[in-house]
Amino acid sequence: MDFRHTEEQELFYKSVVEFAQKEIQPGAAERDEEARFDRDVWDKAADFGLMSLPFPEEYGGSGASVMDTSLAGEALGYGGLDAGFCLSWGAHVVIGGIPIWQLGTEEQKQKYLPKIAAGEWISGLGLTEPEAGSDAGGILTTAVKKDGYYVLNGTKTFITNGPIGEVFVVLAKTDPEKGHAGITGFIVEKGFKGFSVGKEIHKTGNRSSPTSELVFEDCEVPAENMLGEENQGFLQVAMTTLEWERSVMLAAAIGGQQIQLEECIKYAKERRQFGRPIASFQAVQFMLADMKMWLETSRWILYKTAWNKDQGIMDHAQAALSKLYITEVALKAARNAIQIHGGYGYTKEYAVERSYRDAQLGVLGGGTSEIQRWIIGRTLIA
Ligand SMILES: Cc1cc2nc3c(=O)[nH]c(=O)nc-3n(C[C@H](O)[C@H](O)[C@H](O)COP(=O)(O)OP(=O)(O)OC[C@H]3O[C@@H](n4cnc5c(N)ncnc54)[C@H](O)[C@@H]3O)c2cc1C
Structure with a gap:
């Protein structure tokens, strides 16, 4: 067992982070405020190759593995600070494009995948x-x-x-x-x-x-x-799609948790109360420690799910576990992030307020937490 990414994967992750910081992050707060999708940002991401990742080269794709597609999601979540963009990206690539690739006839794949991979047709x-x-x-x-x-x-x-x-x-x-x-x-x-x-x-x-x-x-x-x-x-489209959704699409939440933790550490070191940085209070350190624990465990659950898919292993319970755990702890981490920022966390001044609103979708969309628990539970007693 090797827990490291390859050097190539590290470079790829870094390149997507840099792209997202430069092209997605600027204006993310305004787009949230105005509930506005920005086609220019989308087109830049398409030009960068983000819409084509998992599809085979003969249909305009890049032939990236599930793990590498997940890494791109993680990098987008980290660098972009725009969960809405990541959601649209995921819906396009994962739940829109994947079923056509996995289940489509040759004609259907020739007709639709190149346009989807180019980001031309959303x-x-x-x-x-x-x-x-x-x-x-x-x-x-x-x-x-x-x-x-x-x-x-x-x-x-x-x-x-x-x-x-x-x-x-x-x-x-x-x-x-x-x-x-x-x-x-x-x-x-x-x-x-x-x-x-x-x-x-x-x-x-x-x-x-x-x-x-x-x-x-x-x-x-x-x-x-x-x-x-x-x-x-139902079996072919819904289950294939949802299994992808419950793995790759969650990667952005992990990138989001990483940047949020870094921001919280920075804030806790700068903010002073009782004559000292709030980071020196053990209660604040405990919140940070929990966030680190949730982040690391989320990462390894997701990587296992992505690895499973790359090996062709279908495991609905693992995908459900991944969805349940990552989204539930992302919500808890977002709550901690607000708590660490105190009253300022409850204002538009800091991105943690937005992260909390964004994180709530995780436990609802793509099958609620209750449904994921049901899938896991019935597998355990089968
Ligand atoms: C922002 C957003 C984007 C979305 N995007 C898409 C999309 O692109 N495509 C798409 O098809 N759908 C999409 N969805 C839909 C999403 O998948 C559903 O909202 C979700 O599956 C829950 O369905 P519901 O909202 O009807 O809730 P309901 O099914 O009505 O559930 C209400 C409550 O009852 C609970 N409940 C229901 N049944 C059970 C049970 N058997 N046991 C225990 N508890 C139960 C639920 O867990 C929940 O707490 C999106 C939703 C949102 C909010």
Whole structure:
């Protein structure tokens, strides 16, 4: 067992950090305040190669491993200080692009992946519905085959990149009687007849990442845009995608925890009370120590999950554990960070206030903490 990254990985991490510090960090607080996605920042990240990482070279990708894609996420979280950007990046690369790469036909891959890898077409995943969040098998959107098309009807909600995306992987019921076993995946382009972006959702955190409903009203999806096998969508699309989401997409939270810890140490050394730096108080050191412990343990859980995926090991419980642990401790660490900053941590003057709002999404999106505990628990007793 070797716990070190290679020299190449270290250099890669450093280059992404430098890029993020230069191109993403400036204006991040304003984008949060204004809930504004910045296409220029996106395009620069695409030019840098961040949208293409995991995809094979023949589709415009860079062929990066899961570990290296995770490292890029970690570096973005550390250098960019823009959780919303990381969320949009993750939704595009991981939950939008990966299912097309993993399950698509050769034609689908040739058609969509080069545009996704170039960041030219922004992508996302449409699974959640107003009546079906945790209970994803309960989705109501239907897809009925007719004259070379599947006709989709229904509404998706909370879709990351909804207002800015050009192509979405959408899950719909092809056999409504069958629950999970009646769901099929489709690749839906923004220009398809009957498809529209619904109401935009105004969020508490991750505000530079746009979120909206997607609406399908007799939306005509060419039959060749079915993704994977009919009625296998839940298992194939949802589970493959969510497993990636519960590993690679979390890396940014780890980078975020690292920079937050560094900022807290700096603040604690500078801020003086009772005639001495607050860092000299053991109670403050304990909070820092907990943050360091959560950061290190998060890192190793994530690396194991990424390593598993690179070896082709499918382990839903490990991915759930990774998602549960990293997001729960990121929230606790964000709370400590505010506590260390005292009243100033509760103001817009310091980024810790934003981190706390951002961190709350982790325990909700991509399957809540309760659902992750359920997955882990039922695996333990199986
Ligand atoms: C900012 C944001 C971005 C998102 N992006 C996307 C996206 O790109 N694509 C997409 O498809 N979805 C997306 N989602 C949706 C997200 O995955 C869902 O919000 C999440 O799965 C929870 O569903 P829900 O909000 O309907 O909550 P509910 O399922 O209604 O849950 C409410 C509460 O009940 C609990 N609960 C529910 N069932 C159980 C149970 N069986 N046992 C114990 N507790 C339970 C939950 O844990 C939670 O505490 C996004 C959400 C947000 C907030």
